[in-house]
Amino acid sequence: MYNGFMACKRKISIIGSTGSIGTQALEVLEKLQDKFEIIALAGGDNIVLLKQQAQKFKPRYVVSRADNNGLERICSDKENDIILMAVSGKVGLKPTLTAIENGIDIALANKETLVMAGEIVMQRARENNVNIIPVDSEHSAIHQCVKDISQVDKLIITASGGPFLHKSTENVTVEQTLLHPRWKMGKKITVDSATLMNKGLEIIEAHHLFGFDYDKIEVVIHPQSIVHSAIEYKDGSVIAQLGLPSMHIPIQYALSYPERFEGIKSKSFSFTEAARLDFEKPDLAKFPALALAYEAGKTGGTAPAVLNAANEEAVYAFLEGKIKLNDIYKITEMALSSHNVIQNPTLDEILAIDAEVRIKIFS
Ligand code: MG
Numbered sequence: 304m305y306n307g308f309m310a311c312k313r314k315i316s317i318i319g320s321t322g323s324i325g326t327q328a329l330e331v332l333e334k335l336q337d338k339f340e341i342i343a344l345a346g347g348d349n350i351v352l353l354k355q356q357a358q359k360f361k362p363r364y365v366v367s368r369a370d371n372n373g374l375e376r377i378c379s380d381k382e383n384d385i386i387l388m389a390v391s392g393k394v395g396l397k398p399t400l401t402a403i404e405n406g407i408d409i410a411l412a413n414k415e416t417l418v419m420a421g422e423i424v425m426q427r428a429r430e431n432n433v434n435i436i437p438v439d440s441e442h443s444a445i446h447q448c449v450k451d452i453s454q455v456d457k458l459i460i461t462a463s464g465g466p467f468l469h470k471s472t473e474n475v476t477v478e479q480t481l482l483h484p485r486w487k488m489g490k491k492i493t494v495d496s497a498t499l500m501n502k503g504l505e506i507i508e509a510h511h512l513f514g515f516d517y518d519k520i521e522v523v524i525h526p527q528s529i530v531h532s533a534i535e536y537k538d539g540s541v542i543a544q545l546g547l548p549s550m551h552i553p554i555q556y557a558l559s560y561p562e563r564f565e566g567i568k569s570k571s572f573s574f575t576e577a578a579r580l581d582f583e584k585p586d587l588a589k590f591p592a593l594a595l596a597y598e599a600g601k602t603g604g605t606a607p608a609v610l611n612a613a614n615e616e617a618v619y620a621f622l623e624g625k626i627k628l629n630d631i632y633k634i635t636e637m638a639l640s641s642h643n644v645i646q647n648p649t650l651d652e653i654l655a656i657d658a659e660v661r662i663k664i665f666s
Pocket residue numbers: 439440441505
């Protein structure tokens with residue numbers, strides 16, 4: 304639970320400090336050294352960067368990927384007021400649950416956690432009185448717009464459309480796919496943005512975070528990425544959150560919530576500079592991953608975990624040059640259609656199915 308900033312610093316750890324969100328979070332924290340104390344940093348393969356971060360930010364301890372129990376150690380360290388979960392992929396799930404069980408608030412940038420086990424994660428967060436504050440820009444936008452969720456009728460999630468919005472997705476290279484027009488992100492999420500699977504994972508994430516049915520979660524393509532998402536109240540009033548496309552804002556808000564600090568803010572938003580805001584419907588025939596995600600979400604049970612595992616493995620295969628971009632959704636679709644869905648699965652069932660999908664997918 305939050306104690307507020309009052310006299311003492313908020314104590315924070317970052318899981319995934321060397322990744323895209325982690326490094327941007329440290330840029331945020333560098334400007335807010337009077338507000339935060341860093342307890343621990345957990346990094347990935349980039350040991351050199353992790354060492355540099357440790358020297359600069361002086362956390363009480365760091366853990367590297369080689370340290371098997373490192374993430375569990377951080378997430379059960381009750382010194383933490385909040386943990387930023389900034390790893391990508393399924394590795395975020397177990398540490399998130401550990402932190403929740405220890406009553407530590409989560410700034411959640413790892414969408415796979417909610418896609419795989421959203422019901423369990425949200426249930427345990429409620430039981431342990433833990434706040435799950437979204438870092439994803441769309442969910443942060445909704446979180447910032449909502450005053451009383453019970454008065455909201457619909458969530459409107461915007462999508463940039465990625466690098467192939469009005470271009471063919473046939474025979475595209477990894478390099479073309481990684482050239483995202485608006486956002487600076489890690490490789491996995493950038494590929495997901497190109498297929499719109501990222502938006503698909505986000506609607507499942509939104510379903511769990513805000514408790515909305517899928518037919519009340521709408522996706523709108525907005526290439527300028529200025530409107531980060533919106534909500535429509537029962538009376539038809541629409542509230543949107545706008546800003547320059549920088550992850551610094553949603554990261555900082557997740558850490559400072561419910562307060563706001565000037566922090567890293569580099570530039571004021573100008574309506575006249577933005578000039579145009581365009582919106583269009585997503586093309587589900589060209590981007591079938593989004594339709595697949597809606598379907599998996601509505602099916603519920605283990606279906607979203609299968610969607611996530613198959614997609615994640617297929618994305619890595621694409622990044623290694625083994626398959627084409629359009630094979631990603633085909634592989635995901637096949638994994639879903641050959642899966643017998645379990646409703647209300649346990650965590651162990653989810654993890655077993657996740658592992659099984661990953662093994663079977665290219666065998
Ligand atoms: Mg997003």
